[in-house]
Amino acid sequence: MVSARISNGRELPIGKILCIGRNYVDHIRELGNETPSAPVVFMKPASSVVADGGEVIIPAYSANCHHEAELALLVGERGKNIPEEKALAFIAGYGVAIDLTLRDVQDELKKKGLPWEIAKGFDTACPLSTFTPAEQVADPQQLTITMRVNGEERQKGSTALMINPTARLISHLSTIFTLEPGDIILTGTPAGVSRIVPGDTLEAEIERVATLRVSVR
Numbered sequence: 280m281v282s283a284r285i286s287n288g289r290e291l292p293i294g295k296i297l298c299i300g301r302n303y304v305d306h307i308r309e310l311g312n313e314t315p316s317a318p319v320v321f322m323k324p325a326s327s328v329v330a331d332g333g334e335v336i337i338p339a340y341s342a343n344c345h346h347e348a349e350l351a352l353l354v355g356e357r358g359k360n361i362p363e364e365k366a367l368a369f370i371a372g373y374g375v376a377i378d379l380t381l382r383d384v385q386d387e388l389k390k391k392g393l394p395w396e397i398a399k400g401f402d403t404a405c406p407l408s409t410f411t412p413a414e415q416v417a418d419p420q421q422l423t424i425t426m427r428v429n430g431e432e433r434q435k436g437s438t439a440l441m442i443n444p445t446a447r448l449i450s451h452l453s454t455i456f457t458l459e460p461g462d463i464i465l466t467g468t469p470a471g472v473s474r475i476v477p478g479d480t481l482e483a484e485i486e487r488v489a490t491l492r493v494s495v496r
Contacts, residue, residue: 281325283353283461285372285410291353291461296323296405297452298378302442302467309470318443318451321396323378323465327404335403335495337477341381346475347468348426348434348483350419351376352445353410354462358453366449369458372410373419375483375491376465377426379404380472406481407463408489416488419445424469427482436469 282290300319301312329335337344355371378399385398416422419438426434438444443451448466452458475481479495 281328283407283410283463285353285412287412289371291355291371293325293328293463294459294461295456296325296327296463296465297456298323298399298465299443299448299467303436303440303469304442305436305440305470306468306472309472314442318448320452320455321399323400323405326402327400329403329406329493331406331408331491331493333403333406333493335379335406335481335493337475337495338381338401341384341398343381343383344475345380345382345472346426346428346433346481347378347380347472348424349376349378349465349468350422350424350438350445350485350488351407351410352449352464352466354458354464355413355460357457357459359457361450361453361458363446363450366446367413367419369449370413371460372412373416373488374410375408375485375489377406377481377483377491377493378465378468379406406483406491406493408491411488422485422488425484426471428473428475428479433473434469434471436471438466440469441467
């Protein structure tokens, strides 16, 4: 069983990994997508998680894997229909995730109107850091996400630019799914996504939260 670790020593078995797409305007524009009227939700399995220091394996059925650095939320309390003003109290910790996306596979499936889990949920598709306790993060909407590939900066954006901020996402998701301890929410990525290849080293960082490093095979 895969667990999420908090730096205070607490561990929670990972449940649902709920992911948000198209939550930064510049990222929507760079991919030529439409701005959604509601959060775009998809899921990854717990088996897609790879820990800090681990290795990403790009599946043979893709030739265009993209990195997407994101703020990750670790749910610490069970909740359903959570009011937005109370939503942050349900979070046990904040971390860094890389939502790896097989862009060529996703684009082809989208053209056909088919689900695209195989582009998002493959083994090692979700590198995930250790989580910082929620009480140590004063404001999740004032954090800078930075993504480097082989030391070169590819992404840099503030969580202040989210279309749907963290508390609203938690509240919205809780109207669809009962949130349970160990569930993880990925909150979307800023602009700057690009291709990665075997041999690359990926580093995603959110200052005062965590740094995540993985290699690519």
